Amino acid sequence: MRELPFFVYGTLRPGEYNHDLFLRGRTAAEEPARLAGALLYEGPGYPYLVRGAGEVAGELISAAPGGYEALVSVLDRLEHGYERQVCEVVRVRDGAMVRAWVYVATPAVRLGEPIAGGDWLSRRRDVRLPDVPRTP
Template structure:
């Protein structure tokens, strides 16, 4: 049961945290992902790690969230639905992958939702703007 690295609307204080995660977490800690960037064109961000899309020194800041074991599978399904992620589907809005994030206590592996192919293509076309401070 990997924790989740969240960097947008699933962070504490954001709309989807309140709707999906509030009351079901064990712990939320500040975390960051080096060599990554976030882009947006509206109400939510896309995280990318492709070398051609990540400016030198870019970091994404977010939270590492551990969820209650009894609710893990249900929350995983809810988050996959929110992010329009279906394992193995070619047209996912986001992909769910494992990354190693940094916390004050050290490195941890976590799930994160990253931009799917269409979103990456839109970034390459200049349709989304880079959030240079790495903070949503």
């Protein structure tokens, strides 16, 4: 199979902590994309995706030249408990359908609540920090 990009939807998205740990310097392109026919859930500190009647926001990540096999290996180790599947995602910039690898949760991983709107980043923005009294 040719080198497919990856659709990432949670802590591997740009600006998130696993992106910095596992993807920084290993990608050639990162661009917004959406996956129809999927639902996003909040696990213990990370999201997980299952197939269902919804849509999930994420990023389409392409490996840096010469780094595809290493990237697959790193992501497969990180995403243990998930099944890597080929899915059709929509690239936001032009609406093109792109075949990509997507990590889909197995039943053993499923223990969270649905994330409304299917966007991990939006969910985080909705969390309100408590007001902290300021000292003069």
